[in-house]
Amino acid sequence: MQPINLHDYEVLAQRRLARPVWDYYQGGSDDEISLHENRAAFARLRLRPRVLVDVNNCNTATSVLTTEIAMPILIAPTAAHGMAHAAGECATIRGADAAGSGMIVSSNATFSMEDIARASQGLRWYQLYINTLPEAQQQIKRAEAAGYQAIVLTVDTPLLSRRERDRRNNMGNFQRTYYPRAFAGNASYTVEGNLNDSERAIYAGHTLTWDIIAWLRTHTSLPIILKGILTAEDATLAVQYRVAGIIVSNHGGRQLDGTIAPIEALPEIAAAVRGQCEIYLDGGIRRGTDVLKALALGAQAVMIGRPILWGLAVQGSEGVKHVLEILQQELHSAMVLVGSPTVKDITRSLIQ
Numbered sequence: 001m002q003p004i005n006l007h008d009y010e011v012l013a014q015r016r017l018a019r020p021v022w023d024y025y026q027g028g029s030d031d032e033i034s035l036h037e038n039r040a041a042f043a044r045l046r047l048r049p050r051v052l053v054d055v056n057n058c059n060t061a062t063s064v065l066t067t068e069i070a071m072p073i074l075i076a077p078t079a080a081h082g083m084a085h086a087a088g089e090c091a092t093i094r095g096a097d098a099a100g101s102g103m104i105v106s107s108n109a110t111f112s113m114e115d116i117a118r119a120s121q122g123l124r125w126y127q128l129y130i131n132t133l134p135e136a137q138q139q140i141k142r143a144e145a146a147g148y149q150a151i152v153l154t155v156d157t158p159l160l161s162r163r164e165r166d167r168r169n170n171m172g173n174f175q176r177t178y179y180p181r182a183f184a185g186n187a188s189y190t191v192e193g194n195l196n197d198s199e200r201a202i203y204a205g206h207t208l209t210w211d212i213i214a215w216l217r218t219h220t221s222l223p224i225i226l227k228g229i230l231t232a233e234d235a236t237l238a239v240q241y242r243v244a245g246i247i248v249s250n251h252g253g254r255q256l257d258g259t260i261a262p263i264e265a266l267p268e269i270a271a272a273v274r275g276q277c278e279i280y281l282d283g284g285i286r287r288g289t290d291v292l293k294a295l296a297l298g299a300q301a302v303m304i305g306r307p308i309l310w311g312l313a314v315q316g317s318e319g320v321k322h323v324l325e326i327l328q329q330e331l332h333s334a335m336v337l338v339g340s341p342t343v344k345d346i347t348r349s350l351i352q
């Protein structure tokens with residue numbers, strides 16, 4: 001099958017990946033309610049197209065922070081790309097560059113942030129999990145030296161959630177046996193799978209509070225972005241703490257199950273932020289019309305997680321590039337059909 005949309009890539013990737021890897025990439029927490037809601041919430045939104053607009057020069061280009069990108073679509077941080085492809089994140093970022101997108105590199109990448117940086121010319125941000133402060137400080141230093149342009153602190157993971165697919169598959173043992181370095185490119189803590197409570201707490205720690213932002217600021221001059229905001233209250237705090245951006249996200253339905261979908265949280269967050277920092281959104285983006293809806297409700301750009309892993313598994317960097325280009329082309333068509341020739345023209349009035 002020649003893949004023509006992201007759903008095709010999903011089918012092809014499942015055929016290629018071992019069951020425990022597929023389930024780790026694909027799964028959510030508990031009953032996977034949030035995982036399904038992330039898609040369902042997009043499907044419930046209705047568009048209000050305008051007609052007889054000159055869309056001859058329709059263009060998806062935009063910028064995030066100060067970087068220009070060909071499309072308002074970035075790669076969300078996902079761990080362990082080495083289980084999808086031998087070249088792992090180095091192939092992923094080459095695909096991002098080739099498409100004119102950019103990548104947020106996970107703390108738990110298979111390859112080191114330096115190796116990934118060497119494979120890339122374009123936008124790269126570093127996603128941080130804080131296990132211990134000295135280790136985080138080391139990682140920030142390394143990220144700055146390797147030319148990363150922002151630090152993305154994930155704030156929805158004081159505890160890694162219960163993921164029952166991984167438990168049933170004995171994913172921890174599988175990964176240690178077949179991919180022992182899959183999560184170990186940057187972090188010293190590399191467990192995944194059947195974890196006890198203290199192991200599940202190592203990623204962001206129970207003790208992080210808003211004070212961590214002042215600490216981060218003493219250790220980096222890079223822009224700070226918070227990933228995993230779902231309420232106007234926390235968005236307001238993020239603005240007060242002067243972050244450069246927030247990512248409206250429920251971690252792709254992999255952390256707290258039963259949350260509001262990010263696309264449903266976006267309107268109240270956009271109203272609270274009032275342009276004081278950039279807003280991005282991830283979770284369930286699979287079509288150009290999903291991107292359009294997120295932009296209309298106040299996102300500057302969106303991020304995609306699983307579809308990138310599917311593209312990587314099917315065809316390495318070419319697959320990643322193709323997934324991004326498909327989504328860009330779908331967005332382009334949607335912009336033409338709703339009468340929004342530029343990203344700036346995409347406004348709230350497009351949504352019923």
Ligand SMILES: Cc1cc2nc3c(=O)[nH]c(=O)nc-3n(C[C@H](O)[C@H](O)[C@H](O)COP(=O)(O)O)c2cc1C
Binds near residue numbers: 076079250284285
């Ligand atoms: C396999 C996998 C690994 C992930 N690893 C990380 C990670 O290391 N850090 C992080 O902040 N988010 C991580 N996420 C969450 C993604 O950044 C993102 O929020 C989510 O995948 C978006 O939803 P989507 O997959 O529906 O596009 C991961 C998600 C998946 C599917």
Ligand SMILES: CC(C)CC(=O)C(=O)O
Binds near residue numbers: 160254
């Ligand atoms: C290593 C994990 C904590 C990566 C992650 O965030 C996830 O699997 O959702």
